[in-house]
């Protein structure tokens with residue numbers, strides 16, 4: 001059984017090395033849409049894969065970090081990186097090119113990490129991220145698949161080197177706490193944890 005939740009944010013980037021001159025040479029923005037699909041072979045006591053209320057907390061906090069942000073590739077031209085970090089409050093620095101494909105893999109790994117650290121409540125089974133589809137425009141998207149495992153493992157090792165701007169962390173305490181937990185236990189990005197940190201207090205519905 002699968003369930004889908006849509007998240008949206010507005011963000012800017014440059015995708016260096018891509019074939020489109022406009023995309024690789026110019027700061028430009030997108031109204032990103034992210035379709036998160038979760039799957040489970042069992043249903044909880046309410047007959048659900050997982051209460052969407054559980055996603056409203058840390059998963060929403062994660063996607064909100066990108067809203068009105070500049071998504072930096074940390075290897076981009078040093079002058080640009082310096083300018084964005086000094087003159088722009090909301091930025092997320094990634095050690096990989098911020099293409100829709102890489103963002104989809106990154107989102108997949110981080111949301112799976114959140115689930116791996118979340119205490120099951122209400123009889124919820126082994127919920128996994130099935131896919132993440134990132135729409136940059138109305139006409140194009142990139143989507144992860146479960147057999148992208150090598151890409152997830154590679155991403156998990158890079159993800160801990162992402163940086164969220166001080167202003168984002170100051171505004172988004174829930175994400176700050178979540179990110180500290182994930183980076184302190186990077187194994188939890190790829191495998192379910194015995195000692196789970198995130199409790200049911202995040203159900204807001």
Ligand SMILES: [Zn+2]
Pocket residue numbers: 013015023028029030136
């Ligand atoms: Zn773009």
